[in-house]
Amino acid sequence: MTNLLEVKNISKYYRAKNGWLKQRRICALQPLSFSIQRGETIAIMGETGSGKSTIARLIAGAETPSSGEIYLNGELLNPHDYQTRCREIRMIFQDSLSSLNSQLTIGRQLLEPLKFNSGCTHAEQLERVYVILQKVGLLPDHFHFYPHMLSSGQQQRVCIARAIILEPQIIVADEAFASLDPSIRAQIINLILDLQEDMGISFIFASHSPEIVKHVADKILIMHRGKMIEFDSTQALLTNPKEQISKNLLQSEQLNKALKHTTTQE
Numbered sequence: 001m002t003n004l005l006e007v008k009n010i011s012k013y014y015r016a017k018n019g020w021l022k023q024r025r026i027c028a029l030q031p032l033s034f035s036i037q038r039g040e041t042i043a044i045m046g047e048t049g050s051g052k053s054t055i056a057r058l059i060a061g062a063e064t065p066s067s068g069e070i071y072l073n074g075e076l077l078n079p080h081d082y083q084t085r086c087r088e089i090r091m092i093f094q095d096s097l098s099s100l101n102s103q104l105t106i107g108r109q110l111l112e113p114l115k116f117n118s119g120c121t122h123a124e125q126l127e128r129v130y131v132i133l134q135k136v137g138l139l140p141d142h143f144h145f146y147p148h149m150l151s152s153g154q155q156q157r158v159c160i161a162r163a164i165i166l167e168p169q170i171i172v173a174d175e176a177f178a179s180l181d182p183s184i185r186a187q188i189i190n191l192i193l194d195l196q197e198d199m200g201i202s203f204i205f206a207s208h209s210p211e212i213v214k215h216v217a218d219k220i221l222i223m224h225r226g227k228m229i230e231f232d233s234t235q236a237l238l239t240n241p242k243e244q245i246s247k248n249l250l251q252s253e254q255l256n257k258a259l260k261h262t263t264t265q266e
């Protein structure tokens with residue numbers, strides 16, 4: 001069976017200024033490989049600066065890898081083929097408000113990808129926007145709202161609507177739920193799970209939260225200082241993590257908080 005997405009030896013180096021004329025090479029990602037099947041959910045976990053966002057950006061095409069290739073359904077994805085990327089792989093960001101255009105109504109923002117990437121008539125595009133608004137739990141009236149008129153949970157729903165409107169095969173989310181309060185976060189995660197079941201979308205998300213990861217992910221990729229140190233099924237990593245770092249990351253948030261509290265008291 002062909003993998004939906006196959007990441008082969010991708011790496012990422014940045015150049016940073018080091019004094020007046022010198023440049024320093026920063027390795028954000030050492031070569032790593034993994035693959036995803038249709039409908040699968042993969043969580044990327046790691047401490048801050050471990051390379052989670054870099055992986056997300058490379059898959060979504062927001063950055064070009066320094067080496068390696070990405071294949072979609074067995075076909076090489078050209079880093080500059082923005083049209084395929086835009087249709088098949090969509091990204092959701094952490095800060096939903098700043099990723100929406102404050103000057104455009106929600107309806108206009110949802111029509112935009114259809115205008116440029118579908119052969120639909122304007123009437124068909126409008127119909128699709130209303131169907132998608134309903135699918136993500138928003139009302140037809142929200143078509144005429146501006147982003148600042150919505151709550152943070154509703155804004156994240158608009159971002160999800162924008163991500164799914166072209167019926168992509170993969171959604172990449174970079175800490176997309178971290179800033180939401182817990183009850184809204186649970187609603188948004190359940191919405192994504194429903195959409196995934198309904199539309200067969202694969203989902204790749206970076207998260208610091210073991211609770212969300214355990215609830216949602218089929219597989220977990222553990223990063224440490226730009227290197228992939230484990231990639232296995234959620235079940236296998238929960239029962240038998242090979243690395244202490246994986247164990248620490250997967251410990252429950254309550255336990256982590258309790259451990260931090262004890263350490264600061266010592």
Ligand SMILES: Nc1ncnc2c1ncn2[C@@H]1O[C@H](COP(=O)(O)OP(=O)(O)OP(=O)(O)O)[C@@H](O)[C@H]1O
Pocket residue numbers: 014015016026027028029046047048049050051052053054055
């Ligand atoms: N544009 C850039 N220029 C230089 N270095 C960068 C750039 N983007 C990321 N890095 C570096 O690459 C490394 C990985 O960064 P990345 O943002 O992928 O980590 P992360 O795991 O997503 O962190 P966080 O959880 O804090 O978002 C870090 O050392 C970071 O400083």
